[in-house]
Amino acid sequence: MSGTMTYHFSVILVTFGLLLSFITYAMTWIKRSLCLPFAVLSIGFLSYCSFSLFILVIERGPFEYYLGGWPPPIGIAYYIDELNAFLSLLVYLVALINLLCNRERFLEKQGDRIGGTMALYILFITGLNGILLTADLFNLYVLLEIASLTGYALLAIGDKRQAPFASLNYVFLGTIGACFYLLGVGYLYIKTGSLNMQDVSRLITQIPKSPTILSGFIFILIGIWIKMGLFPFHIWLPRAYTNTFGPISSLIAPLGTKVMAYVIFRVILFVFGKEFSFEIYSLGHVATLFGVAAILYGAITALRQTDLRRMLCFVVITEIGYIVAGLGVGNINAIRGSLLHLLNDVAMTFCLFLSADHLIVNTGTKIEELKGVFQKTPFGSSIYVLASLSVIGIPPSPGFFGKWYLLQGSLEAQNFWVFGAILLSSLLNTVLFFRTFEEGYYHHTESPSYGPKKTSLSAYGGILASGLLVVLMGLLAHPIVGHIVDPFLLRARLP
């Protein structure tokens, strides 16, 4: 029994996610005060499940799960390997820490609608989790829709004037992205007849030079790149993440774009195959071009921003640029670097947004309003400094390791565009973040009249936990690459 029980573990994660979110919503009509504690408990339980799933996968290696008992081409299958189990663990950790850290602010902001918001919160994470684990192209579309629908609703909570309009723009661009993805899947379906990833990749190799497969490839890529917020399609990202409610931006900013970045790797390496997409469709040049453009655009526009959280959004765009540039370079070190950067980036962006949100609560959203914040909340600002140093890429932090592999890969591939762009953006990031440090550090008032706003103990605990997560990811960089990233690359038959 225990053998099958652990085998079923993968689907428990998503199923209980759904069940618990329905109960959380039902709680608003049964006993409204129970909603928040119930949500916190359920996310805690889900994180425990995802942790044990991760341990299970590390021990027994990847495995497949047939939904409804039907083998893949007929039914839908799950495929769980080390990388997506670890990423789903990160998703749950981020959600748990974020909720623990901002419980009071959610309650104070949403009041009686807290049950619905918490249900959306859990559904968002379950949707992301489903995207990570599924091995069926159409199921990926449906989960994509759940994640973005909950994303639209959550992002609309925020200041009344800006958030709904930003969220509606996100709806339009997100729907275009999802429909392009659906169109791409349709094109693959019309030529291959199946929807399972492995099945489709097996059939595609038999019909290499077909315009339908090529345009299917193009549309799937464009669709996911819109959801990822890559450079030319990033228009929705800064406005959506800046005007929303603080804790929600620190939930969606680190997770939304990164899970879609994982989908890019899954689709290119496992559905179309690396040699297929790089040689025949010359993806390398396109991805490098877009990646470098994203890096430079993100770094330069971030310098011009006056609002702190808007500046961080452009940092997110730069990070996405790193990941895509690494994919564009194509050799094993660069892809290893971009995958590692993807994992580290979840922790870094989360810690950055959480601590920046803490600073914004105490001072104001503009950067020059950050005067003397280092003295006012020394603890929150030190975690903010830790996170930004990791984004710049100071050695002991996780950001450095990702950059190291990316630089090494691009040097081996003689791709000096990517090499130069990464170095230049690190320097621009340094200037960027030290500008905020100067604001916070220099305006030292002799008698600090105002202490930090009544931030509760759990808020400090949450920020500390996110800081520890970043430090841990830094120290564990080598084992992460060894046990999680390399097996994924091995299975993708990379040279």
Add this chain to the structure above:
Amino acid sequence: MDSILEFIVGRYNYWLYILLMMIGLYAMISKNNLTKKIVGMNIFQTAIILFYISIGFKKGGTIPILEHTSHAVEVSHFVNPLPHVLMLTAIVVSVSTFGVALALAIMIYREHGTLEEDEILKCLEQ
């Protein structure tokens, strides 16, 4: 000569679906009124559903409902059911997005008093 005609007859449907998609996409991108954009979005989604259904269509195939007969099922008599299942989901997804977009439009109207994008952008600037 008839091969070209036959080629066209075999594909004019897809070209008209593409035209429909582009109407939706164009409306969604270029229209100034937010409600018009929402309508464009829905047209775009239904056009893709149309494309999927036409993948499954077979000439001479009836609706995929089988009777309890003795002999084996002749596959070419029935239309391919898989796209229909997929498109049931897509329709529900398009209605849900439609509902959420309308809710957002109402929120925007409650705050800004207008649904014209240029007026909203102007008063967001101050």
Add this chain to the structure above:
Amino acid sequence: MNEIYSIRPLWVVLISLCAVPLIISTKRPNLRETWTILAGVLKLALVLSMLPDVLSGSSFSFNILTLFPGLPFRLRVDPMGLIFALVASFLWIVTSLYSIGYMRGLKEHSQSRYYAFFAIALSSTMGIAFAANLLTLYIFYEILSLSTFPLVTHHQDQEAKASGRKYLVYLLGTSIGLVLPSMIYLYMRFNGLDFRFGGFVPAGGANLPLNIACLLLVFGFAKVAIMPLHSWLPAAMVAPTPVSALLHAVAVVKAGAFSVVRTILFVFGEGFLEGSWARPTILFFASATVLIGSLVALYQRELKRLLAFSTIAQLSYIVLGAAMLTEHGVKGGILQLAMHAFGKITLFLGAGAIFVATGKKLVDQLEGLGRTMPFTFGAFFVGALSIIGIPPMGGFLAKWELLLGSCQSQYMGIMGVLLASSLLNVAYFIPLVYRAFFPSFPVEGKIREAPLFCLLPMLATALFTILLFFFPYPFAQLISGLWSQLLGG
């Protein structure tokens, strides 16, 4: 030459890090200062405990964790590292005592932050000293520049902001912009960055990218303040004096010099550098720095800026010594690393004492202070002599070795540079001290000596500069051991 695998080097690095939480948490100033000094004493004791084994030729090493395949985060104690560690840890104790007097004398604000970042800076200096490969050195190098930033900008005023910005642009910019790419290139080519006697780059210096990598590394470690990238050092003089005393005379700039010597001797080695065009360029820039540094020091009005430019000149001695690649040249360079530390720290402590006692900063304000502050100016005179290289002071030994080395190497021009710069040293130090003792006009006003806490450390370092001339016990033996391994290794 056996390898002892022990955790001691890690303890040396971690001691002051453990002191940081204690420093931040204690409220009472006296208890807080005792933590700093206790950490300093413990660190020195641990470093000294490693001395006998290293002298007998063995070396300690400790593997903390693997960062990249074939590139561990590894500490390894060898004679050169030990010299630098000895100097830094001893002078940390001296400077902590001094800064108690200084900070209390001027009633500076947020002193616990000051001591905490001081401790972090020292632990990263130890890390640089004991780094076993280029990446570990780079990691500690970055932490050092970040932890010294709040110290340099301690006064948090407009001037501190400008100099802090320049400090960071130079140090972080060059380390990310220049050192990182060359390090990655080396790792890519030799997939390993461990320091090895005689360098791990194969002989044959005609290879262009390797030359460029060598130059990038030498100029990347901008803390050594070679001419084009030197202007952060005078700007950093806005810091409180104990910071400029320890950091900008001993820890930070010596870390830069130490890293450059590591790259020249332990990464590229003489096999590669003999034929390469990188070596003459380094020599040219270093000698240019020596001459121009000393010349500019002549025209400085502010005492600390004068000392800063003299430090820039003296640092390039070390680079010159290493780049000569002759036995005496290398010995002289490393000896200079130690001797200059003691000499220069005495000068800076003297300048601080004058500032605490009289609040005077400019050179020509020092007229006639020697009469009323005999001890300060006595120590100042001793330090100046050691910098110039007059026999009874330690500095002479280093200069002597350097001159011998320049004879051995085929670049005779270096001897001329060294002699000219010694003359320039005399030109800007001796008149200053002379005018202090024999003023041209009588000095009015009652000026008392500096507080005891400032005087004692200064006199101690002055005493040491003299002692080191007669018993250069630990450094001479360490260097001779080092050279035999370089040749033998």
Add this chain to the structure above:
Amino acid sequence: MGWQIDLLILLMVISCAIAAVEVKDLLATAILFGAYSFLMCLLWAVMGAVDVAFTEASVGAGVSTVFFVGAIYHTRRRTKD
């Protein structure tokens, strides 16, 4: 005979779509949008997708038109472009 009907309905669908997008009055858009959905459902019925046609008729033509009219009721009816 089949493909002529199919082409005719398709052309009507396209004209409904263009009209729905171009007309200025939102209520007219709602009605046209309902007609568009209904014709679409007709097209699918012709193509044998009976389930999907039924759903589109009830969901597309029915409920979303009601939501659309409800939303217009609370916002403005005239549009600028």
Add this chain to the structure above:
Amino acid sequence: MRYLYLLLVVLSASVLFYATLDFPQWGDPNSPASLHVSPVYLQRSLEDTSVPNVVTSVLADYRGYDTMFETTVIFTAGLACFVLLRVFAPKMKDTYYRHIQSGVVLHIKGQTTLLDGSRDFERIDSRWVPADIILKTISRFLIPFIQLFALYVVAHGHHSPGGGFQGGVILGASIILLSISFDLRTGLEKIHERGLGLFSATGVFIYTGIGALCLILGKEFLNYGVLSKILPVDPVMARSLGIFGVEVGVAITVMAVMVSIYNYVSSEGRLDEGL
């Protein structure tokens, strides 16, 4: 700016057109799509699930997981409208009462509670338009039949086109018809917001619950065959019953969500008087 959009649209149209060159003929029976997986569905549907309508069997059994997430999507839409639009704060508002016999209208300022007691006063909306009597009687007459038809559609999903979604929507539409022809308050009296919320949650809960039940009984998630352990039927009938149970769950959720979205959209979240 308009030409840039036009250019974008034409560009994507050209890529789409470029792809159609390689498409199989429209409606050609042996196109790859209808040869690879769909024959399996057609042939095995009857003996696996004894459900003649292949679409329903694929919908709820072979690819039942998709439909579960589809129901979650519709549930999320209801949730989003609740979170975004619902306003709980009762604004102090004027209320209007009309004396039924004489037609006199009382305008009471700022008092929200109902005027107590007398039956000869009826509450009316501020923008009161007398609901057309013809409309009211017809809708009162029609609604039961619509609901009956809806239940038929849900129940008969196995044999004829229809099923959970269509039935749920029609059921919801009947209640919306009630709210439109009378006014939202009467619609709310028939099924209150609390009921709608609970219904939408229980519907999806039923669907996922059945799947979890199969999991607990040992087989994979949503594998209805294993229900034969607890139901006195053979695995094939168990599958068909599983499909029916799932369809009922879907119908409940869709009905509740459609009505609640209408309520929130038409009254801007205040749930006072609708259209």
